[in-house]
Amino acid sequence: MKNADSLHTPIQKELNIVVPLFNESKSIEQFHQRLINVVNTLSYVCKIYYVDDGSSDGTDTYLRKIVEEDDRVYAVQLSKNFGHQAALTAGLEIADGDLVITMDGDGQHPPELLPTLLEHYTEGYDIVQTQRVENEKTSILKKITSRWFYKTINFLGDTRIIPGGADFRLMTHEVVLALREMKEYHRFIRGMIPWMGFSTFILPYSPEKRIAGKSKYTPAKMIALAEDAIFSFSLVPLRIGLLIGSLFILLAIIEAIYVLSFFVTGRMNLLAPGWSSIVFLILLTGGSLLIMISLVGIYVGQIHQEVKQRPIYIIRKIHHK
Numbered sequence: 001m002k003n004a005d006s007l008h009t010p011i012q013k014e015l016n017i018v019v020p021l022f023n024e025s026k027s028i029e030q031f032h033q034r035l036i037n038v039v040n041t042l043s044y045v046c047k048i049y050y051v052d053d054g055s056s057d058g059t060d061t062y063l064r065k066i067v068e069e070d071d072r073v074y075a076v077q078l079s080k081n082f083g084h085q086a087a088l089t090a091g092l093e094i095a096d097g098d099l100v101i102t103m104d105g106d107g108q109h110p111p112e113l114l115p116t117l118l119e120h121y122t123e124g125y126d127i128v129q130t131q132r133v134e135n136e137k138t139s140i141l142k143k144i145t146s147r148w149f150y151k152t153i154n155f156l157g158d159t160r161i162i163p164g165g166a167d168f169r170l171m172t173h174e175v176v177l178a179l180r181e182m183k184e185y186h187r188f189i190r191g192m193i194p195w196m197g198f199s200t201f202i203l204p205y206s207p208e209k210r211i212a213g214k215s216k217y218t219p220a221k222m223i224a225l226a227e228d229a230i231f232s233f234s235l236v237p238l239r240i241g242l243l244i245g246s247l248f249i250l251l252a253i254i255e256a257i258y259v260l261s262f263f264v265t266g267r268m269n270l271l272a273p274g275w276s277s278i279v280f281l282i283l284l285t286g287g288s289l290l291i292m293i294s295l296v297g298i299y300v301g302q303i304h305q306e307v308k309q310r311p312i313y314i315i316r317k318i319h320h321k
Helices: 028-039 059-069 084-094 111-121 140-156 173-180 189-196 219-233 236-264 275-307
Strands: 014-021 045-052 073-078 099-102 127-132 165-172 200-205 315-320
Touching (some): 014 028, 028 045, 028 111, 045 084, 059 073, 059 315, 073 084, 084 173, 099 173, 111 165, 111 200, 165 173, 165 189
Parallel strands (some): 014 045, 045 073, 127 200
Antiparallel strands (some): 073 315, 099 165, 127 165
C-alpha cells in the first residue's frame, strides 16, 4: 500500500524534443551538447527525437554515437530525404509526451530558450510559438523575400500566419494529437497549427548563427514551400481567375456596344481593321487563360497526390540504447 507522502507527490511531466536533421554532421555534436546542458536543468522527464531526413554526410553515424551515450535520445532514420515538413511530421507522430518542442538542429533555434517556452506554457497557453526577429546579420534578400512571402500568404489565405513564424515551438499533447488528424500530403505546419485555433503565446527571438554549413532551404525548396502554403490554405487564385474572366466578358460587351453604335449611326465606313488591337487582345487573353489553366493544374496535381494516399515519410529504423 502506498504511503501518504507518495500519494501527494506530483507526477513529473514528460517533455519530448523533436529535431529534424539533414546533413548536419558538422554541427550535431555541438548542438546536442548545448541542448543537453539546458535539458539537465529542467524539471521534466525528457526524451529527444532526432529525425535524420535521409542525410548523406554521415549524420547517422554521429547520431548513433549520441544514442549510445544518452538513453534519453532516439535517432529516427528516414529511408530518404522527404523534406523538412515531412521529417517534423515523423517526429510528431512518435513523440507522445505531455509537451512537445520542435526545433532545428543547426543552432539557429537556441536551446537556451527552452526554459522561456516552458515558462509561458505554465501561464496556460497550449502553444508557445516563436517569431523570428530580423537583425543586422540577416541579408537584405532574406528580409525582402520573407516579408513578401508572409504578406502574400496572409492576403491570399484564410488563416493568418505571423511574419517570421518558425518551426520552433512548444505544443501540448492535445495540440499534437489534433495535428496528427490532419493527414494532408502537402504540409505547411506553420499554417496548420494556427488554423487549429488553440491558445497561443508569441515569443520573439533573434536567430543565432548556424553552427556549421549553410541553409538546406535552397531557392527551389523555398518556392515549393511557398506553393504548398498558398495552395493548401487558399482558393483565392481560382477566384482571381473568375475575376479576370468576368473582366474580359465586360470588355467584350463594351466592345460590342461600341461597334454596334457605328451601325446604328450609319458610320460603318469609319470601322477600320485594328490588327494591333486584335493581336494585343489575343495575347492578353491567351496569357491569362494559360495562367489560370496552370493554377487549376496545380490544384488538380495536389489532389492527385492526395488521393494516392502515399505515406508522407517512411522510417527505415529507430535507434535507441
